[in-house]
Amino acid sequence: MLRILTVVAALSLAIVSGQASAKRNYGVAGCGLGSLIIDPGGSQTSAATTNGTAYNQYFGITSGTSNCTPTSDMAVIVEQEKFVVANLGTLSKDMARGQGESLSALSETLGCSSSVLPQFSSHLQNGYGEIFTAPGAIAVLDATKAQLMKDELFRTNCKHINI
Amino acid sequence: MQEPVFNLKFLNMAWVTTCAIFFLYSPLRASSYAEGLIDQAVRNNLHKKASWKKILYYSNTWFGDDIGIIDSETFYLAKDGKENPKAELSATIAAFFSPINPNKPIGHHPLCAYPARFRWLGRHLTIDQSKLPEVPCTKLKKWIGNNRFARLSLVFSSYYPDNPASMFGHTFLRLHRSKKEGMSADLLDQSINFSAFPDTSNAILYTLKGVLGQFPGKYQLTPYFMKVQEYNNAERRDLWQYELDFSPEEIEFLLFCLWEIGSHHVDYFYFDDNCSAVILTLLEAVKPQLNLKRSIKAWVIPADTLRAVANSPGLVRSISIEPSVLTKFLVRYNDLSRKQRAVVDQLFSKKIKVSQLSKQPSAASAADQTRILDTLLELIDFDDRVAGSSLGEKHTSLRQEVLISRSKLKLKPKQINYNSPSKQPHLGHESSQIGLGVGSYETSDEFLDLVWRPALHELLALDEGYSENLEIGFFHTNLRYQPEQKTLYLKEYSLIRIWSLPTTPWVIKQPAWTLDIGMESVEKNCSHAQSVCQRYFINTGTGYTEDFFSKSIVLYLLLAGEIGYSKEEQLGSYLSPKLIYGAWVKASKAWKVLVQAKLFKRYGGVVTLDHQYDGGINYSIGSRNEIRLKLKRTDHRRELSLGVNHYF
Numbered sequence: 001m002l003r004i005l006t007v008v009a010a011l012s013l014a015i016v017s018g019q020a021s022a023k024r025n026y027g028v029a030g031c032g033l034g035s036l037i038i039d040p041g042g043s044q045t046s047a048a049t050t051n052g053t054a055y056n057q058y059f060g061i062t063s064g065t066s067n068c069t070p071t072s073d074m075a076v077i078v079e080q081e082k083f084v085v086a087n088l089g090t091l092s093k094d095m096a097r098g099q100g101e102s103l104s105a106l107s108e109t110l111g112c113s114s115s116v117l118p119q120f121s122s123h124l125q126n127g128y129g130e131i132f133t134a135p136g137a138i139a140v141l142d143a144t145k146a147q148l149m150k151d152e153l154f155r156t157n158c159k160h161i162n163i
Numbered sequence: 164m165q166e167p168v169f170n171l172k173f174l175n176m177a178w179v180t181t182c183a184i185f186f187l188y189s190p191l192r193a194s195s196y197a198e199g200l201i202d203q204a205v206r207n208n209l210h211k212k213a214s215w216k217k218i219l220y221y222s223n224t225w226f227g228d229d230i231g232i233i234d235s236e237t238f239y240l241a242k243d244g245k246e247n248p249k250a251e252l253s254a255t256i257a258a259f260f261s262p263i264n265p266n267k268p269i270g271h272h273p274l275c276a277y278p279a280r281f282r283w284l285g286r287h288l289t290i291d292q293s294k295l296p297e298v299p300c301t302k303l304k305k306w307i308g309n310n311r312f313a314r315l316s317l318v319f320s321s322y323y324p325d326n327p328a329s330m331f332g333h334t335f336l337r338l339h340r341s342k343k344e345g346m347s348a349d350l351l352d353q354s355i356n357f358s359a360f361p362d363t364s365n366a367i368l369y370t371l372k373g374v375l376g377q378f379p380g381k382y383q384l385t386p387y388f389m390k391v392q393e394y395n396n397a398e399r400r401d402l403w404q405y406e407l408d409f410s411p412e413e414i415e416f417l418l419f420c421l422w423e424i425g426s427h428h429v430d431y432f433y434f435d436d437n438c439s440a441v442i443l444t445l446l447e448a449v450k451p452q453l454n455l456k457r458s459i460k461a462w463v464i465p466a467d468t469l470r471a472v473a474n475s476p477g478l479v480r481s482i483s484i485e486p487s488v489l490t491k492f493l494v495r496y497n498d499l500s501r502k503q504r505a506v507v508d509q510l511f512s513k514k515i516k517v518s519q520l521s522k523q524p525s526a527a528s529a530a531d532q533t534r535i536l537d538t539l540l541e542l543i544d545f546d547d548r549v550a551g552s553s554l555g556e557k558h559t560s561l562r563q564e565v566l567i568s569r570s571k572l573k574l575k576p577k578q579i580n581y582n583s584p585s586k587q588p589h590l591g592h593e594s595s596q597i598g599l600g601v602g603s604y605e606t607s608d609e610f611l612d613l614v615w616r617p618a619l620h621e622l623l624a625l626d627e628g629y630s631e632n633l634e635i636g637f638f639h640t641n642l643r644y645q646p647e648q649k650t651l652y653l654k655e656y657s658l659i660r661i662w663s664l665p666t667t668p669w670v671i672k673q674p675a676w677t678l679d680i681g682m683e684s685v686e687k688n689c690s691h692a693q694s695v696c697q698r699y700f701i702n703t704g705t706g707y708t709e710d711f712f713s714k715s716i717v718l719y720l721l722l723a724g725e726i727g728y729s730k731e732e733q734l735g736s737y738l739s740p741k742l743i744y745g746a747w748v749k750a751s752k753a754w755k756v757l758v759q760a761k762l763f764k765r766y767g768g769v770v771t772l773d774h775q776y777d778g779g780i781n782y783s784i785g786s787r788n789e790i791r792l793k794l795k796r797t798d799h800r801r802e803l804s805l806g807v808n809h810y811f
Contacts, residue, residue: 090391090392090396099576129570
């Protein structure tokens with residue numbers, strides 16, 4: 001009837017600390033980056049964010065997003081990571097199939113013009129083997145961007161792949 | 164349908180009136196001005212307007228009319244605001260004109276904290292904006308600006324027997340982003356969820372506290388993709404979307420209402436102030452002309468709220484499904500030929516390697532290989548509960564191998580329509596049942612039965628709109644009257660009764676299972692003074708099903724155990740291993756037959772070996788009524804009865 005049992009667990013530090021990168025010069029308190037992990041063993045969802053409570057503390061009214069303006073690279077990266085972490089399984093399937101809702105969402109998160117979505121999907125399908133050998137969600141995100149950077153089409157049509 | 168366009172200009176205009184900046188503020192003048200407004204509001208009986216009561220979430224309860232459901236002390240501004248719409252109206256107007264408190268953040272001023280009430284007042288009173296204090300409401304403005312939505316859907320996640328808290332399904336709202344500015348991805352929509360925040364994981368405490376309203380219930384705004392991962396993938400439940408006839412302006416007002424509620428809470432009652440009931444009050448706050456809660460009973464079943472919405476003329480624009488990983492697998496699997504299905508099974512059990520796929524006669528073309536691998540992927544993800552970042556444990560290397568082969572095929576997946584209109588959950592029969600029956604024992608004693616069951620669905624009933632092969636019964640109550648003896652007694656009472664008889668293909672065969680906790684009256688073996696005595700029991704078991712003729716005949720076999728207790732010495736306390744076997748026949752949509760037998764031995768008291776059986780033939784007349792013939796043999800006694808049931 002309800003998700004009464006939603007358990008919130010803090011599992012996110014690994015993402016940032018394990019994948020330190022020059023591109024991500026923010027601390028964990030940053031914009032509320034979190035890992036969103038569905039527990040495969042049970043029916044409970046563990047939605048963890050570094051802000052502590054469930055996703056946004058009542059619609060982000062009091063969350064730490066105030067540091068992040070929608071245009072800042074940091075905020076964009078956080079959104080990208082959040083999306084890939086929460087959708088990794090679906091993304092791998094859609095990417096290998098060259099089609100799917102998670103690909104259009106990824107394309108939007110990477111700032112790609114919707115007119116290049118068909119090429120975007122085929123390009124990532126072709127590069128699947130390289131992209132999904134990368135270990136973990138964040139590495140997959142980086143490999144996806146690197147794959148897209150190889151093609152002029154995406155360098156000009158995707159605003160947020162070179163960050 | 165034309166996409167409603169979210170009007171940015173409208174938003175800006177709203178802000179000029181809502182949070183305008185004015186300089187002529189003076190506490191004295193404003194206060195007398197406010198008093199004048201209050202007089203005017205009361206004279207015009209604004210506090211009696213349904214729309215006012217609805218944005219304050221007043222409801223009529225057993226304890227009286229107009230009682231606010233919000234339980235935080237600070238939500239209602241008047242001392243008795245929770246029960247007094249008039250006092251709350253006066254207090255709200257006064258609060259809007261109250262001076263800025265230098266000790267509090269300016270964003271906490273009532274003008275920023277209660278934007279829905281402010282907009283409502285603006286519709287009913289002429290307010291001189293220059294008399295209001297100067298508050299910019301930056302946070303609210305930013306939040307509304309970042310959350311612009313074009314459409315709204317009520318989403319129902321299907322029945323889920325694995326978790327008692329989710330057994331009846333769940334509802335939440337989905338906010339569809341406007342499709343402008345290249346924002347086309349559906350997954351990036353938002354959802355509004357109302358749920359309890361429990362403070363215990365102890366099952367007993369949890370149930371007790373849940374029923375007694377001891378957990379705070381709060382709204383949450385979550386990305387829609389989280390809901391997809393949680394329901395479609397982790398719990399394998401379909402999400403049914405009912406798009407509602409709400410304009411972008413109404414959706415903005417809904418966000419104002421949410422902002423007002425913010426971190427305030429509603430005591431979460433499992434049976435009434437639950438997710439579904441509270442979502443309805445929110446919809447009514449925005450569209451006060453709706454009367455959705457009228458058709459809702461004292462207990463609220465999520466599917467009932469869906470029916471209330473679907474039956475409200477013009478409210479639902481369209482119905483669609485976001486299929487679960489199980490539905491995706493089943494539909495794709497059934498779309499394959501028998502030989503191709505066998506290939507999927509063999510790949511899954513690693514009897515053939517993915518690299519040998521193209522050598523299979525039924526997978527000669529790239530298109531066939533694509534369909535086989537796409538089906539296999541859903542099968543793996545179902546079996547391994549792939550969701551979020553978790554790529555499973557059992558089949559990770561197989562999955563990766565399949566994905567790489569699949570990407571090399573370079574074909575798009577076959578387009579599949581998952582929408583199966585007969586499964587739309589609002590089509591299901593009403594959740595409460597009342598029934599009347601007449602019957603006779605083999606000794607020719609006659610009886611009358613009165614049956615009442617508040618929820619939810621039986622295997623013999625019409626299964627349109629319900630989960631296939633799943634019976635969930637709560638508080639099934641059967642009163643029996645025997646005219647000859649002039650005795651009236653509780654024949655049966657069941658706290659909970661579940662029968663899950665899944666007919667999924669063998670490759671993902673799920674066990675059948677049952678749980679039944681309750682009491683029954685026994686007419687035999689009672690001590691001399693009594694003609695009936697009671698037995699309490701917990702019965703549970705698990706086993707397998709096999710289906711024939713496209714699932715119209717289901718045979719099942721379960722190994723079960725029962726613990727029983729009775730004060731009667733003859734019955735005593737006992738442990739009883741059982742073998743339950745039966746046949747369930749869906750002869751047509753309206754005709755169903757269920758025949759079941761139990762072979763068991765009771766240890767404790769007197770050791771007995773026994774064989775009992777019961778059977779029923781059901782004919783459904785429309786979705787509200789049914790006729791049922793039942794034959795039962797228990798405790799060395801047969802009974803036959805004929806009854807009618809009505810759903811309401």
